Amino acid sequence: MTIxxxxxxxxxxxxxxxxxxxxxxxxxxxxxxxxxxxxxxDLVSDAEYREYCDLILQVENKRISQSDF
Incomplete structure (x- = not known):
């Protein structure tokens, strides 16, 4: 398998x-x-890591806000 x-x-x-x-x-x-x-x-770059962390935060906030109703 290649990198x-x-x-x-x-x-x-x-x-x-x-x-x-x-x-x-x-x-x-x-x-x-x-x-x-x-x-x-090194399968994920620093920039990708930050993007994924931001995405996780968005998904988590959306999930939490939807569960309030």
Whole structure:
């Protein structure tokens, strides 16, 4: 498996985990831990890491605001 394939797999995994977060099937902490692990092994760049963290925050805030009703 090439590094590019591994990066694609990491991105797919992150997107799936964020979708699970939106559905309430996982926690933001778990998703951040996965992204952090990928960052440490250079499968995610610093910029991508920040983008994913922002996305996690948005999804988490939306999920929380919807559950208030």
């Amino acid at each position: 590019e394939q591994m990066k694609r797999n990491a991105r797919d995994k992150i997107i799936n985990e964020i979708a699970f977060l939106a559905g309430g099937l996982t926690s933001a902490c778990q998703v951040r831990a996965i992204i952090c692990a990928y960052l440490y092994v």
